[in-house]
Amino acid sequence: MADDFKAARPLEYYRKFLEKDVRPDGRELGEFRPTILNIGCISTAEGSALVKLGNTTVMCGIKAELATPKTEEPSNGYLVPNVELSPLCSPMFRPGPPGEQAQVLSHFVNEVLDRSGCIRKEDLCIQTEKLVWVLYCDILCLDYDGNVADACILSLLAALKSTRLPAVKYNEETEKPETDSAKLEPLHILSNPVSSTFAIFDDRLMFVDPTVKEESLTTGTVTIVTNDNDLCIVQKPGGSPLTADQINTCFERAFSRSKEVLRLIDETLHSIER
Amino acid sequence: MPTDSRRIAGPESSTNPYNFCSEKPRHELLQNGKRQDGRKENNIRPIFLKAGVVSQARGSAYIEQNETKAICAVYGPREVIRKEDFSMKGLLTCEFRFATFSCRERRQHQQDVEEKDYSVQLLEALEPAICLDKFPKAQVNIYVTVLQNDGSALAAAITCASVALADSGIEMYDMVAGSSVRVAGKSLLMDPSYQEEYKPEEDTGLTNSGSVTVGLMPSLQQVSAITSKGEIEFELVKQAVAKCVEVCTQLYPVLQQALVRSVSEKEDEDG
Amino acid sequence: MCFSTKPSQIYIDPTKSNMVDVLLSDAEKTFIIHGIQDNLRDDGRGCEDYRHMEIETDVVSSTSGSAKVRLANTEILVGVKAELGEPSPGKPDKGRLEFFVDCSANATPEFEGRGGEDLALEISNMLARAYDCPSCLDLGKLCVVKGQQCWVLYVDILLLECGGNLFDAASVAVKAAIHNTCIPAVTVSKDEGHVDIELSDDPFDVHHLDVTSAPCIVTLSKIGHSHVVDASQKEEACCLARLMMGVTEKGTVTALKKEGSGSLDPSSVEEMMETGKRVGQALNKSLKEVLCQEEQKGKKKEQTGFLR
Numbered sequence: 001m002a003d004d005f006k007a008a009r010p011l012e013y014y015r016k017f018l019e020k021d022v023r024p025d026g027r028e029l030g031e032f033r034p035t036i037l038n039i040g041c042i043s044t045a046e047g048s049a050l051v052k053l054g055n056t057t058v059m060c061g062i063k064a065e066l067a068t069p070k071t072e073e074p075s076n077g078y079l080v081p082n083v084e085l086s087p088l089c090s091p092m093f094r095p096g097p098p099g100e101q102a103q104v105l106s107h108f109v110n111e112v113l114d115r116s117g118c119i120r121k122e123d124l125c126i127q128t129e130k131l132v133w134v135l136y137c138d139i140l141c142l143d144y145d146g147n148v149a150d151a152c153i154l155s156l157l158a159a160l161k162s163t164r165l166p167a168v169k170y171n172e173e174t175e176k177p178e179t180d181s182a183k184l185e186p187l188h189i190l191s192n193p194v195s196s197t198f199a200i201f202d203d204r205l206m207f208v209d210p211t212v213k214e215e216s217l218t219t220g221t222v223t224i225v226t227n228d229n230d231l232c233i234v235q236k237p238g239g240s241p242l243t244a245d246q247i248n249t250c251f252e253r254a255f256s257r258s259k260e261v262l263r264l265i266d267e268t269l270h271s272i273e274r
Numbered sequence: 275m276p277t278d279s280r281r282i283a284g285p286e287s288s289t290n291p292y293n294f295c296s297e298k299p300r301h302e303l304l305q306n307g308k309r310q311d312g313r314k315e316n317n318i319r320p321i322f323l324k325a326g327v328v329s330q331a332r333g334s335a336y337i338e339q340n341e342t343k344a345i346c347a348v349y350g351p352r353e354v355i356r357k358e359d360f361s362m363k364g365l366l367t368c369e370f371r372f373a374t375f376s377c378r379e380r381r382q383h384q385q386d387v388e389e390k391d392y393s394v395q396l397l398e399a400l401e402p403a404i405c406l407d408k409f410p411k412a413q414v415n416i417y418v419t420v421l422q423n424d425g426s427a428l429a430a431a432i433t434c435a436s437v438a439l440a441d442s443g444i445e446m447y448d449m450v451a452g453s454s455v456r457v458a459g460k461s462l463l464m465d466p467s468y469q470e471e472y473k474p475e476e477d478t479g480l481t482n483s484g485s486v487t488v489g490l491m492p493s494l495q496q497v498s499a500i501t502s503k504g505e506i507e508f509e510l511v512k513q514a515v516a517k518c519v520e521v522c523t524q525l526y527p528v529l530q531q532a533l534v535r536s537v538s539e540k541e542d543e544d545g
Numbered sequence: 546m547c548f549s550t551k552p553s554q555i556y557i558d559p560t561k562s563n564m565v566d567v568l569l570s571d572a573e574k575t576f577i578i579h580g581i582q583d584n585l586r587d588d589g590r591g592c593e594d595y596r597h598m599e600i601e602t603d604v605v606s607s608t609s610g611s612a613k614v615r616l617a618n619t620e621i622l623v624g625v626k627a628e629l630g631e632p633s634p635g636k637p638d639k640g641r642l643e644f645f646v647d648c649s650a651n652a653t654p655e656f657e658g659r660g661g662e663d664l665a666l667e668i669s670n671m672l673a674r675a676y677d678c679p680s681c682l683d684l685g686k687l688c689v690v691k692g693q694q695c696w697v698l699y700v701d702i703l704l705l706e707c708g709g710n711l712f713d714a715a716s717v718a719v720k721a722a723i724h725n726t727c728i729p730a731v732t733v734s735k736d737e738g739h740v741d742i743e744l745s746d747d748p749f750d751v752h753h754l755d756v757t758s759a760p761c762i763v764t765l766s767k768i769g770h771s772h773v774v775d776a777s778q779k780e781e782a783c784c785l786a787r788l789m790m791g792v793t794e795k796g797t798v799t800a801l802k803k804e805g806s807g808s809l810d811p812s813s814v815e816e817m818m819e820t821g822k823r824v825g826q827a828l829n830k831s832l833k834e835v836l837c838q839e840e841q842k843g844k845k846k847e848q849t850g851f852l853r
Contacts, residue, residue, distance in 0.1 A: 042343075044378055055330075061373060061375025063374065063380040067285040084383070086417065086419060087369065091330060091349050107282070134285055138375055142327075145329050168291055168294070179291045179293075390670075395802075398804060398805070401806045402786075402807055402808035473635075474677045495810055498803070500802070503678075505797050505799045508798055
């Protein structure tokens with residue numbers, strides 16, 4: 001009976017739950033799905049991380065390559081983030097070039113990298129005007145069950161933290177790089193951007209970390225990216241209007257989520273080192 | 275390279291830093307009858323196989339053979355978008371991809387020739403095992419992504435995709451197990467790692483150097499796929515194929531176990 | 546006994562246009578299958594016989610080497626262009642070989658538009674795989690300056706008419722065309738790190754590649770309980786599984802591939818490979834003889850047939 005109701009009138013079904021401040025999967029409104037983090041799982045990449053947010057699964061792999069810098073920015077390296085929503089992760093996507101959603105996500109991730117300043121592009125320079133690092137940060141969605149944006153940012157941060165680059169010197173005489181693969185150095189991560197997404201339901205109720213089912217029923221979303229103790233980006237692409245109080249609650253939750261996530265990353269990194 | 279406005283672009287060209295390492299001595303494939311990772315010629319790597327890993331897919335599976343990792347999802351039967359002629363048989367499509375970070379050299383986002391070739395081989399390995407006449411006018415899509423390639427990627431993909439298909443409940447005659455072998459001189463190395471795999475650019479000086487991959491339907495004892503690369507003596511090809519068939523047969527219980535586990539998990543969930 | 550005379554529906558599968566389909570009724574199929582069981586094919590051949598094959602080399606004067614092969618109704622033209630280019634980073638001291646297949650819509654209306662693309666890709670992949678081993682063609686001879694310049698052989702394969710067994714015919718034509726290819730002599734001079742490449746003025750100052758150990762592809766089609774080589778279009782329509790082999794004159798195997806929607810049992814795979822080896826060696830041998838004859842005839846030979 002409950003299943004029929006759910007299928008026929010999903011909105012009503014959700015409303016009945018939300019009236020009691022709980023969601024059909026048993027979560028409270030401010031509760032994220034269990035988050036699982038696996039760091040350094042791909043040894044062919046310089047850095048990698050797998051994030052599971054409930055069913056949503058995202059993998060980030062970082063490949064580092066060498067290139068000559070742009071003439072306008074002779075001492076800046078490159079950061080190239082791309083999100084791929086492959087046809088594997090959901091029936092919504094088909095093979096071919098990235099769709100609108102994937103492009104939006106890629107730009108969002110790029111924005112976060114840029115604005116948060118978690119990596120200084122100058123740090124990626126090996127020899128001014130000659131040689132810099134390119135970090136290809138490819139984020140691959142393996143299971144699309146909603147709130148991929150948060151998972152992408154988390155996997156990216158974790159992967160960057162696990163990235164180890166080989167020592168490279170620029171030989172002035174031969175004009176060629178020399179790599180010492182025995183010496184591996186970590187990246188300098190200056191800050192920790194963390195993203196939290198809130199869904200707006202029926203123009204008034206708010207809950208955090210929507211699943212794909214919930215995303216289809218919402219009347220709007222807000223994504224807040226915190227950068228340690230600062231606010232980095234707030235994205236509210238249209239949808240239902242919100243009161244100042246509601247926004248404030250979101251901010252509070254976003255900062256507390258940031259602490260949870262950073263603790264998780266630290267714990268995972270520690271467990272690998274040991 | 276054509277510019278891709280749909281992705282964030284990096285520099286025009288970049289190179290792998292490990293190309294500039296000082297030369298490393300080449301490892302022998304076999305030393306005192308042992309391979310670099312300590313295996314004997316006949317030993318295959320341990321396999322971890324799990325069905326039901328992608329919640330959004332009709333069926334899915336994940337396979338791990340030490341460092342070779344692949345994930346597969348199956349969608350459908352669903353409507354054919356480009357309406358072609360009416361067909362009594364279902365349509366099967368396969369897309370085989372290497373994740374950009376899966377290999378030592380970074381892969382591009384666009385599907386390259388090797389990936390297309392593997393897609394076709396995967397399709398031909400799986401097609402004989404599926405009752406295509408059970409879903410006329412519809413299509414089934416199989417997507418495989420190799421997350422990390424440490425050799426024998428196609429064989430792993432075949433095994434993984436057939437478990438994903440079975441997990442999706444699409445009617446099949448049998449599952450398909452894949453295995454591959456590296457032929458080097460007189461020795462046959464089962465389930466080669468990336469270092470052991472045959473690479474045409476590496477001139478080993480051996481007259482016999484190549485690899486063979488076989489897909490087998492174990493309970494029907496039917497070969498559904500067979501491919502080889504490199505120049506190999508005829509007698510050794512025969513031996514290599516026979517070895518692969520043997521290994522595929524041994525793999526069957528692993529495939530069955532993975533399926534049974536996923537079915538019992540589903541039952542637990544439903545109460 | 547009564548067979549339905551209505552032609553059985555032929556399904557054109559967009560992902561798999563690997564063979565060009567003909568309409569065949571169930572009765573006709575049964576006739577062919579039963580015949581093959583008794584080593585009798587509808588055109589009178591035995592199971593291991595090829596159809597009549599004509600090979601002509603040096604047919605297109607604007608190429609470095611060319612060949613035309615006619616295998617019953619299948620007609621394939623191959624042109625090889627030698628151009629200077631950069632070697633691939635993995636093999637700095639070797640030349641390159643690039644295959645490109647063009648399925649002309651003249652061959653069959655199914656190739657119209659992008660219809661032949663998949664088949665073209667499959668043929669070129671199979672050829673590339675068969676030739677992708679160091680021993681079958683000495684690509685070291687194509688190296689000009691190590692890591693910088695080498696000869697790139699662009700092998701263009703044009704399908705003019707489809708009458709079954711395209712892979713075998715294409716491989717024979719490719720081998721003949723490479724045999725026919727003249728690579729101009731170049732002189733390399735180095736001064737102060739600057740490399741000069743000079744092409745010889747004498748058009749007859751050329752060298753050839755040795756194709757003795759290059760492979761030919763043999764396709765074995767499983768029909769009923771037996772298998773045949775060189776299947777005609779009708780026979781291809783009865784066949785569910787094919788095994789393709791790249792076989793050299795020595796009997797080594799350079800490429801294997803199972804094709805089609807059916808499967809094979811391991812013992813018949815072995816039998817098919819045995820046949821493939823036997824037939825392949827014979828094919829290589831007779832091709833070598835023909836190529837020798839063609840070479841002796843040289844420029845004096847009478848041009849027959851082709852667009853004349």
